[in-house]
Amino acid sequence: MALTGLEIYKQLPKTNCKDCGLPTCLAFAMKMATKQISLDACPHVTDEAKAALESASRPPIQLVVIGTDEAEVKIGNETQLYRHEERFHRQAGVAVRISDTLDDAALAQRAEAIARLKFERVGTQIAVNLVAVCNESGDAGKLAKAVTTASEKTGLACVVISAKAANLAKAADALSGKRPLLYISDPTEAEAAAKVAKDNSCPLGIRAESLEALAETSEKVAAAGVEEIMLDPGTEGLKATLEAMTTIRRLSLKNFRPFGYPMIAFTGGSDPNLQIVEASTYIAKYAGVLVTDVIEKWQILPALTTRQDIYIDPQKPVAVEPKLNSVGEVNGDSPVLVTTNFSLSYFSVEGEVESSRVPAYVLAVDTEGTSVLTAWASDKFNSETITKALKASGIEDSISHRKLIIPGFVAVLSAGIEDESGWEVLIGPKEASGIPNYLKKQWKA
Ligand code: SF4
Numbered sequence: 001m002a003l004t005g006l007e008i009y010k011q012l013p014k015t016n017c018k019d020c021g022l023p024t025c026l027a028f029a030m031k032m033a034t035k036q037i038s039l040d041a042c043p044h045v046t047d048e049a050k051a052a053l054e055s056a057s058r059p060p061i062q063l064v065v066i067g068t069d070e071a072e073v074k075i076g077n078e079t080q081l082y083r084h085e086e087r088f089h090r091q092a093g094v095a096v097r098i099s100d101t102l103d104d105a106a107l108a109q110r111a112e113a114i115a116r117l118k119f120e121r122v123g124t125q126i127a128v129n130l131v132a133v134c135n136e137s138g139d140a141g142k143l144a145k146a147v148t149t150a151s152e153k154t155g156l157a158c159v160v161i162s163a164k165a166a167n168l169a170k171a172a173d174a175l176s177g178k179r180p181l182l183y184i185s186d187p188t189e190a191e192a193a194a195k196v197a198k199d200n201s202c203p204l205g206i207r208a209e210s211l212e213a214l215a216e217t218s219e220k221v222a223a224a225g226v227e228e229i230m231l232d233p234g235t236e237g238l239k240a241t242l243e244a245m246t247t248i249r250r251l252s253l254k255n256f257r258p259f260g261y262p263m264i265a266f267t268g269g270s271d272p273n274l275q276i277v278e279a280s281t282y283i284a285k286y287a288g289v290l291v292t293d294v295i296e297k298w299q300i301l302p303a304l305t306t307r308q309d310i311y312i313d314p315q316k317p318v319a320v321e322p323k324l325n326s327v328g329e330v331n332g333d334s335p336v337l338v339t340t341n342f343s344l345s346y347f348s349v350e351g352e353v354e355s356s357r358v359p360a361y362v363l364a365v366d367t368e369g370t371s372v373l374t375a376w377a378s379d380k381f382n383s384e385t386i387t388k389a390l391k392a393s394g395i396e397d398s399i400s401h402r403k404l405i406i407p408g409f410v411a412v413l414s415a416g417i418e419d420e421s422g423w424e425v426l427i428g429p430k431e432a433s434g435i436p437n438y439l440k441k442q443w444k445a
Pocket residue numbers: 012013014015016017018019020021022023024025028041042043044045
């Protein structure tokens with residue numbers, strides 16, 4: 001939890017020596033409380049005070065690192081219950097499950113399909129970033145072989161799931177140096193699994209049948225020397241899991257140390273639609289790692305979209321650079337469309353222009369990252385701002401016509417734009433999805 005200035009001040013030497021560049025220790029403490037200066041800037045702080053401050057300012061939820069290098073996934077260090085209070089910081093890892101009972105060809109095929117679960121959305125790539133291998137066979141050799149294939153074929157960090165600590169040891173050995181998340185599904189094996197995790201420097205996922213038992217297991221595993229732990233409340237079904245995960249998050253933010261770790265959640269059941277609902281819900285509240293069986297693109301995309309949206313900073317609009325963009329092989333007769341620089345608006349328009357196969361210019365007007373109607377309502381997308389962007393873009397040197405297509409929702413701006421710019425204004429469709437039909441059937445230079 002964040003410390004107050006006075007709590008920090010109590011630990012400082014209080015000599016006001018100014019060696020930190022500030023006039024007093026109190027000024028230093030106040031700056032440190034607002035994270036404008038770090039403790040290292042005071043050369044006189046004692047080791048005891050340093051330890052006390054570091055322990056007290058430790059994030060309520062431990063950072064957990066799964067995988068290495070490009071496959072590395074960092075989760076935890078969250079500080080809020082509600083995203084709007086600040087933001088959520090570290091995107092949940094999303095893992096698709098593979099069973100070690102599959103034969104070699106089926107296993108490789110599923111791993112390759114997982115590696116293809118990548119999408120482009122609002123200019124950013126979103127993807128499944130973990131692979132989970134489940135020891136359904138109960139056999140250590142099969143698990144070790146399966147994790148090796150899954151790791152090689154996907155290039156992703158692994159979550160290794162087994163009821164036996166000894167089998168996790170064999171899998172950790174097969175993935176030596178790759179820092180998998182070891183998950184022990186049998187609570188009675190948790191302490192043996194803690195030794196495996198410690199010996200292999202891996203994070204450990206634990207589960208228990210109740211929150212009380214989970215707290216006890218977490219303390220035992222931490223006492224065994226495992227610093228990076230993931231918690232599974234062991235519940236089944238959406239309602240019970242949501243309640244348990246919310247309770248854990250609340251308690252962790254109140255510095256209840258046994259729950260001071262990120263959580264792992266599993267979707268269940270055979271209904272893929274319900275699994276999608278579970279996946280999106282758990283990502284929103286408060287899974288650090290989500291494990292699911294769904295593998296079709298239409299199934300996994302909603303979960304990845306939820307993750308992208310939940311982890312965006314709510315205080316910063318998602319914006320693209322306000323400028324003129326060419327989509328396709330444009331020429332002097334190409335249409336010119338205007339929209340705002342809100343990412344979702346811009347990329348919706350760009351995507352529909354692309355799919356129309358009619359090369360076009362798309363002008364993104366600076367509306368501070370707000371959508372068409374919001375920007376219009378707040379007077380950021382008006383005849384003046386559009387005309388200014390149009391003239392500044394230099395488009396008039398590149399095309400032979402003077403026709404501007406505006407979004408149908410702001411048809412009311414057409415007369416003003418025509419007066420200010422001297423361009424003819426064409427009223428485009430209200431929704432971006434209408435653009436291909438409009439460009440193919442109605443556009444004429
Ligand atoms: Fe106080 Fe340390 Fe700054 Fe000196 S260097 S004024 S002791 S905070």
